[in-house]
Amino acid sequence: MKIKLTVNGKKYERDASESKNLLHFIREDLGLTGTKEGCGAGECGACTVIMDGKTVNSCLVLAVEADGATIQTVEGEAKNGKLSKLQTAFKANHAVQCGFCTAGMLMSSRALLNKNPKPTVDEIKHAIEGNFCRCTGYTQIIEAVQDASGQLKKRGGLKRA
Amino acid sequence: MLDTIPSKDLKHIGKPVERDDAIEKLTGQALYTGDLEFAGMLHAKLLRSPYARAKIISIDISKAQKLPGVHAVLTGKDLHYRVGLYLVDKHIMAKHVTRHFGEAVAAVAAETPEIAQKAVDLIKVEYEELTPFLDATKVFDKDVPLVHPDLGRYSYIKEVFTPVPGTNIANHTKLRKGDVEEGFKNADYVFEREYTNPNVQHVPMETHIAIGKWDIGDRITIYTSAQSPFTVRNLFSFSFGISHSNIRVITPYVGGGFGGKAGIGLEPLVCCLSKAAGGRHVKLQATREEEFSLLPCRSGLTYRIKTGVMKNGKILAQKMTMFWDAGAYADYAVNVTRASGFSASGPYEIENAWVDAYSVYTNKPFGTAYRGFGHVEFSWGVERQMNYIADRLSIDPFEFRKINAIKPGSKTMTGEVITDHSGNVTKCMETVAKAINYGKLTATEKARELKTGMKIGKSVVALHKAPAMPSMTGTVVILKLNEDASVTVNHALTEIGMGTYTSLRQIIAEVLRWPVERIKIPIENDTDRDPYDWQTVASKGLLLSGNAAILAAQDLLDKCYDIAAQALRAMKCDLDHDAEKVFVRHKHESFITFKQMSVGYAYPNGNAICGPVVAIGRYIAQGLTNLDKENSQGYPAIDWTFGAHGVITEVNPKTGAFNVIKVASAYDVGRVINEESVRGQAIGGMIQGLGTAMCEGYIYNKDGKLLNPSFTDNKIPTALDLPEEIECFAVETPQVDGPFGARGVGEHSMIAVCGGVGNAIEKAVGADLTHMPIRAEDVWKALQKKLKPVKAKKK
Numbered sequence: 040m041k042i043k044l045t046v047n048g049k050k051y052e053r054d055a056s057e058s059k060n061l062l063h064f065i066r067e068d069l070g071l072t073g074t075k076e077g078c079g080a081g082e083c084g085a086c087t088v089i090m091d092g093k094t095v096n097s098c099l100v101l102a103v104e105a106d107g108a109t110i111q112t113v114e115g116e117a118k119n120g121k122l123s124k125l126q127t128a129f130k131a132n133h134a135v136q137c138g139f140c141t142a143g144m145l146m147s148s149r150a151l152l153n154k155n156p157k158p159t160v161d162e163i164k165h166a167i168e169g170n171f172c173r174c175t176g177y178t179q180i181i182e183a184v185q186d187a188s189g190q191l192k193k194r195g196g197l198k199r200a
Numbered sequence: 201m202l203d204t205i206p207s208k209d210l211k212h213i214g215k216p217v218e219r220d221d222a223i224e225k226l227t228g229q230a231l232y233t234g235d236l237e238f239a240g241m242l243h244a245k246l247l248r249s250p251y252a253r254a255k256i257i258s259i260d261i262s263k264a265q266k267l268p269g270v271h272a273v274l275t276g277k278d279l280h281y282r283v284g285l286y287l288v289d290k291h292i293m294a295k296h297v298t299r300h301f302g303e304a305v306a307a308v309a310a311e312t313p314e315i316a317q318k319a320v321d322l323i324k325v326e327y328e329e330l331t332p333f334l335d336a337t338k339v340f341d342k343d344v345p346l347v348h349p350d351l352g353r354y355s356y357i358k359e360v361f362t363p364v365p366g367t368n369i370a371n372h373t374k375l376r377k378g379d380v381e382e383g384f385k386n387a388d389y390v391f392e393r394e395y396t397n398p399n400v401q402h403v404p405m406e407t408h409i410a411i412g413k414w415d416i417g418d419r420i421t422i423y424t425s426a427q428s429p430f431t432v433r434n435l436f437s438f439s440f441g442i443s444h445s446n447i448r449v450i451t452p453y454v455g456g457g458f459g460g461k462a463g464i465g466l467e468p469l470v471c472c473l474s475k476a477a478g479g480r481h482v483k484l485q486a487t488r489e490e491e492f493s494l495l496p497c498r499s500g501l502t503y504r505i506k507t508g509v510m511k512n513g514k515i516l517a518q519k520m521t522m523f524w525d526a527g528a529y530a531d532y533a534v535n536v537t538r539a540s541g542f543s544a545s546g547p548y549e550i551e552n553a554w555v556d557a558y559s560v561y562t563n564k565p566f567g568t569a570y571r572g573f574g575h576v577e578f579s580w581g582v583e584r585q586m587n588y589i590a591d592r593l594s595i596d597p598f599e600f601r602k603i604n605a606i607k608p609g610s611k612t613m614t615g616e617v618i619t620d621h622s623g624n625v626t627k628c629m630e631t632v633a634k635a636i637n638y639g640k641l642t643a644t645e646k647a648r649e650l651k652t653g654m655k656i657g658k659s660v661v662a663l664h665k666a667p668a669m670p671s672m673t674g675t676v677v678i679l680k681l682n683e684d685a686s687v688t689v690n691h692a693l694t695e696i697g698m699g700t701y702t703s704l705r706q707i708i709a710e711v712l713r714w715p716v717e718r719i720k721i722p723i724e725n726d727t728d729r730d731p732y733d734w735q736t737v738a739s740k741g742l743l744l745s746g747n748a749a750i751l752a753a754q755d756l757l758d759k760c761y762d763i764a765a766q767a768l769r770a771m772k773c774d775l776d777h778d779a780e781k782v783f784v785r786h787k788h789e790s791f792i793t794f795k796q797m798s799v800g801y802a803y804p805n806g807n808a809i810c811g812p813v814v815a816i817g818r819y820i821a822q823g824l825t826n827l828d829k830e831n832s833q834g835y836p837a838i839d840w841t842f843g844a845h846g847v848i849t850e851v852n853p854k855t856g857a858f859n860v861i862k863v864a865s866a867y868d869v870g871r872v873i874n875e876e877s878v879r880g881q882a883i884g885g886m887i888q889g890l891g892t893a894m895c896e897g898y899i900y901n902k903d904g905k906l907l908n909p910s911f912t913d914n915k916i917p918t919a920l921d922l923p924e925e926i927e928c929f930a931v932e933t934p935q936v937d938g939p940f941g942a943r944g945v946g947e948h949s950m951i952a953v954c955g956g957v958g959n960a961i962e963k964a965v966g967a968d969l970t971h972m973p974i975r976a977e978d979v980w981k982a983l984q985k986k987l988k989p990v991k992a993k994k995k
Contacts, residue, residue, distance in 0.1 A: 073228015
């Protein structure tokens with residue numbers, strides 16, 4: 040079936056098979072491989088993208104369901120070759136380790152900040168609750184979102200005994 | 201190395217330098233193996249065993265072969281190679297018999313994943329189900345089924361391991377120190393208990409994936425998500441009898457490992473499929489379910505500890521028996537047995553020690569390395585045992601730990617003498633005790649108890665670990681000076697997320713006195729291009745690679761000084777340098793820049809000398825020995841990293857539901873190289889430890905079928921599971937042979953978390969826990985049979 044959608048501000052028109060999910064469509068048909076597959080079952084959040092303002096697990100959405108939708112993926116976060124404030128905060132706060140959850144984590148954080156520019160720590164935790172990260176233990180990610188929203192008092196936190 | 205320089209004199213070391221790979225990862229530009237495409241690439245899918253142990257009577261692949269788009273169908277029958285890390289016991293796919301639920305039985309390579317799956321569905325297998333062997337503690341029972349009846353014919357590393365043919369014992373590690381029976385005789389009290397852990401999955405966010413291409417002429421190219429390209433190459437070469445030089449292994453960005461991607465995984469299978477398909481690239485990505493049951497997990501452990509102790513709290517003797525549930529293949533499990541065997545007492549000195557550690561083959565998914573390499577599992581038993589004994593001696597458990605803690609002059613279980621430079625576990629414990637106000641409840645905590653009806657408990661636990669690695673583990677760092685006086689580094693420690701590459705950049709920049717921005721270490725590794733490194737495991741990367749980096753940077757300066765001495769007609773001893781140039785110390789206007797000498801220096805008339813600058817640093821672990829196989833005495837440890845956690849929990853005394861309020865952790869890292877990397881490892885590992893402590897673990901039915909191979913039924917911690925407060929401390933007792941005094945801390949943060957939680961729960965409500973993970977229902981059950989206060993019984 041022919042579908043039309045806007046991804047990261049660019050319009051696409053493609054044939055999509057009825058059985059293909061949005062994740063594979065984005066990766067294989069559009070060549071945007073920044074979005075990752077972690078489980079294929081909607082549990083881990085690695086494939087999170089923003090669809091019409093809301094985060095979705097793109098592995099649970101059929102490509103044909105995205106007909107007419109406006110989508111943001113990780114590739115749409117930097118503008119004009121410059122990292123966004125959110126990305127810069129992730130970098131500055133060491134919120135990235137292996138990087139495989141990062142795209143989804145950024146999209147969940149982005150959707151939160153779009154709606155709620157000054158989220159509390161609790162609101163940040165709830166926003167990224169569906170995104171598994173096995174490396175960081177989440178703390179530096181939460182700090183990055185606080186930093187991006189101008190709420191982090193001090194970066195870092197390792198104490199010398 | 202360079203461990204005596206005061207921190208205040210260091211420009212880059214100790215600072216939170218940002219990660220060099222962050223931009224690629226934050227923009228989606230980083231290419232992982234799954235993001236790679238090649239013209240004509242095929243996709244593989246697998247058929248897997250539904251039984252824990254079964255005879256394969258027949259496999260009918262005829263329909264699958266006929267499906268359009270299918271290029272290769274293979275079964276175990278077609279593949280005559282064995283693979284194995286220390287004990288060569290595994291076929292590439294099940295041959296004649298399946299040994300665990302989820303084992304690969306047949307594989308298809310086709311033009312799309314969908315066609316491959318369709319073909320897999322057309323394969324018919326006839327099995328005869330056999331009685332599986334599932335309980336590692338029954339290893340000495342008579343007439344149990346043998347997982348590997350041919351064990352006596354397998355090749356293995358004889359200097360280090362001891363399989364017992366005719367049994368299910370893949371390795372038996374023996375440790376004997378002092379006289380344990382005499383110790384028990386002289387002890388005032390003897391306590392014996394048993395502690396258990398299930399299999400646990402690593403859960404890297406990126407599942408295992410490999411792309412293989414086996415060219416006509418037997419040249420092999422592999423792209424893989426692996427922790428060690430060189431180990432993949434070495435094991436591949438051994439199994440297939442193909443020269444190392446004809447095997448090229450490339451690791452693109454790797455989405456986490458945690459030990460699960462050490463060794464060799466899907467690589468042999470994709471290469472065999474490629475060969476069968478005429479040399480096309482074949483890609484195989486494990487599904488999450490396959491990650492749980494096809495690929496390795498952490499071994500389960502049943503740990504029996506018998507401790508003889510004096511009234512004053514000094515442990516005199518300890519007998520430790522470990523039944524490691526290694527699953528169907530030995531993989532790393534035999535080495536986990538060895539490494540955990542020699543440190544099975546935790547960071548406590550045991551004068552008279554006896555360990556029997558058995559890796560036991562069972563018909564379950566097989567065990568491998570997992571962050572902590574056995575220490576997470578045995579630490580659960582050790583730390584619970586310490587509290588159990590302390591309570592019965594009416595000594596505070598923290599005081600009891602301090603009495604027995606390893607300190608300078610102590611002898612480890614293998615007979616190594618601990619020195620002032622080995623690290624300070626007592627300081628770690630004292631630091632976290634202070635951070636959680638150990639031993640009392642604050643006014644706020646008392647008010648919280650009143651308000652919530654929950655009971656608050658606190659605990660301090662301690663940990664230690666040394667890298668478990670061959671005695672001759674070595675690495676190389678090569679620096680290539682570029683035209684603009686930047687440096688590109690060739691090095692094959694794999695950056696699986698831990699951040700060591702950034703620390704290495706800091707180390708190189710510090711020695712060169714250059715800005716960090718001029719040092720680049722490409723993330724991808726390639727065995728055809730990079731120099732050898734053994735593995736990215738064991739928390740040994742920072743120490744070994746860091747030292748190699750120092751030596752390489754010093755070599756670069758040395759070579760640049762040689763060029764400058766010649767060009768400036770000066771003695772080397774009179775030269776000095778800054779970030780831009782080498783100059784004569786007593787005549788600053790006489791200099792040449794690093795740019796001028798980068799690819800060969802040319803005099804004003806055009807005459808050139810010296811050629812492009814390439815520097816090399818090689819480092820190898822020194823003074824380590826293979827352990828005596830009869831008593832495990834010897835020198836296995838290049839360094840020990842010690843640490844401690846202070847844990848505060850609150851528990852509902854009626855339901856057993858609990859929350860972790862605070863975890864404070866301290867590690868003696870020798871010297872902090874990158875503050876935020878240390879903190880990232882500290883918190884990340886601690887939360888992974890909380891997962892192990894609170895919710896993760898394999899559940900099988902009575903036939904050995906894995907019941908929870910998914911995130912639906914096998915949760916890992918999310919952001920909502922974080923303790924309310926997390927504090928991290930670095931203790932810095934320099935490691936004399938560590939780079940700037942540093943030692944590794946990648947695995948340690950995960951160790952002892954479970955014991956800390958269990959002990960804090962017991963302190964709060966008296967629930968005596970011996971099995972992890974600890975779920976609310978486990979606490980509730982323990983509360984139902986709450987032990988009446990038992991006085992220590994004199995023998």
